[in-house]
Amino acid sequence: xxxxxxxxxxxxxxxxxxxxxxxxxxxxxxxxxxxxxxxxxxxxxxxxxxxxxxxxxxxxxxxxxxxxxxxxxxxxxxxxxxxxxxxxxxxxxxxxxxxxxxxxxxxxxxxxxxxxxxxxxxxxxxxxxxxxxxxxxxxxxxxxxxxxxxxxxxxxxxxxxxxxxxxxxxxxxxxxxxxxxxxxxxxxxxxxxxxxxxxxxxxxxxxxxxxxxxxxxxxxxxxxxxxxxxxxxxxxxxxxxxxxxxxxxxxxxxxxxxxxxxxxxxxxxxxxxxxxxxxxxxxxxxxxxxxxxxxxxxxxxxxxxxxxxxxxxxxxxxxxxxxxxxxxxxxxxxxxxxxxxxxxxxxxxxxxxxxxxxxxxxxxxxxxxxxxxxxxxxxxxxxxx
Ligand code: SOE
Numbered sequence: 338x339x340x341x342x343x344x345x346x347x348x349x350x351x352x353x354x355x356x357x358x359x360x361x362x363x364x365x366x367x368x369x370x371x372x373x374x375x376x377x378x379x380x381x382x383x384x385x386x387x388x389x390x391x392x393x394x395x396x397x398x399x400x401x402x403x404x405x406x407x408x409x410x411x412x413x414x415x416x417x418x419x420x421x422x423x424x425x426x427x428x429x430x431x432x433x434x435x436x437x438x439x440x441x442x443x444x445x446x447x448x449x450x451x452x453x454x455x456x457x458x459x460x461x462x463x464x465x466x467x468x469x470x471x472x473x474x475x476x477x478x479x480x481x482x483x484x485x486x487x488x489x490x491x492x493x494x495x496x497x498x499x500x501x502x503x504x505x506x507x508x509x510x511x512x513x514x515x516x517x518x519x520x521x522x523x524x525x526x527x528x529x530x531x532x533x534x535x536x537x538x539x540x541x542x543x544x545x546x547x548x549x550x551x552x553x554x555x556x557x558x559x560x561x562x563x564x565x566x567x568x569x570x571x572x573x574x575x576x577x578x579x580x581x582x583x584x585x586x587x588x589x590x591x592x593x594x595x596x597x598x599x600x601x602x603x604x605x606x607x608x609x610x611x612x613x614x615x616x617x618x619x620x621x622x623x624x625x626x627x628x629x630x631x632x633x634x635x636x637x638x639x640x641x642x643x644x645x646x647x648x649x650x651x652x653x654x655x656x657x658x659x660x661x662x663x664x665x666x667x668x669x670x671x672x673x674x675x676x677x678x679x680x681x682x683x684x685x686x687x688x689x690x691x692x693x694x695x696x697x698x699x700x701x702x703x704x705x706x707x708x709x710x711x712x713x714x715x716x717x718x719x720x721x722x
Contacts, residue, residue: 344373344684347407348380349428350419351391353566354442358417359395361676368662369681372688381407404428408435421514422522426451433458438465438687444531445700447522452704456697467683468700470535474678477633479658481623482540490618493595496541497615498533500601501608504567511561511571516579524581527707530601534706544706545592546721551582551714554604587710631669
């Protein structure tokens with residue numbers, strides 16, 4: 338077997354998503370015969386001690402403390418942006434102008450205007466681009482898409498999504514970057530609601546109009562910072578204002594007439610990462626829950642009378658998207674594997690000169706929906722997209 342060409346990654350950021358993406362690049366060759374071999378060339382972060390530790394722990398070949406130097410290196414092909422949201426636009430636009438392919442975490446930017454400039458930059462510089470809506474790459478979600486495209490549930494009446502978390506219910510959880518509008522853009526809406534919006538677009542279609550309500554339950558918190566994952570530490574002697582939503586509820590009408598309801602909250606106690614949806618059609622229904630991620634529940638109205646009901650499909654067989662790449666002992670996968678699938682698609686696209694999805698065009702459409710939701714909640718009226 339010949340030596341594969343390397344695709345050299347420069348990552349900007351190194352905490353929670355930095356770990357998820359680093360793992361994906363390193364494990365990808367174990368499971369998928371991608372035509373390119375990812376190289377963890379350089380990881381960047383402002384805190385030299387922290388980024389050096391991340392470099393050594395995650396196996397990066399080098400580190401930088403200034404992201405501009407990563408973009409200037411001719412031994413880097415892809416820039417992977419896993420910084421807080423406010424830095425996405427500046428880095429992505431500069432990376433596009435440096436001729437680098439780009440993958441960035443969601444949401445694409447802080448504002449629609451920023452997201453549109455990012456899309457313009459990647460298109461003008463003819464580089465490939467991707468936004469990390471990883472839940473599209475869950476085998477069960479891919480199976481849901483197949484069933485819908487086969488017409489198995491027919492015309493879709495309802496798309497219903499709840500994305501429930503609870504990591505900030507404690508009022509002593511510090512005021513981290515995800516709770517500051519100038520850094521995060523929004524709260525539950527852009528951080529987790531954006532995933533539900535992307536799944537809605539992926540599975541059902543484009544949204545036409547929305548109406549929404551948003552709430553911030555805890556208005557101020559102790560100053561503090563993330564310590565990795567969704568943990569943080571703070572000092573209650575100094576408090577700061579929370580400037581984003583803790584929860585959002587949305588009614589939406591899709592362009593194809595489907596009725597949409599969305600909820601995203603970080604105050605649903607007992608739900609750690611319950612990203613779920615249910616789709617109801619004329620011939621059946623489909624539902625999925627991240628906390629039971631390998632399975633898909635399907636109801637088909639033409640099942641024999643007397644034995645109708647939701648059946649549980651284990652999307653862990655060779656026939657299911659991606660699942661066959663894993664261990665024959667059930668092909669059970671986890672959250673981290675969804676990033677491997679996304680990276681496999683992105684790198685294949687680069688090799689084949691094919692623009693993959695979800696990309697910055699999806700990011701801009703998502704950003705427009707986020708902005709419409711915020712405008713609706715503010716003005717208490719329906720907002721068209
Ligand atoms: C925090 O809400 C978070 O880490 C999100 O930022 C991720 O996108 C989601 O996949 C898990 O939860």
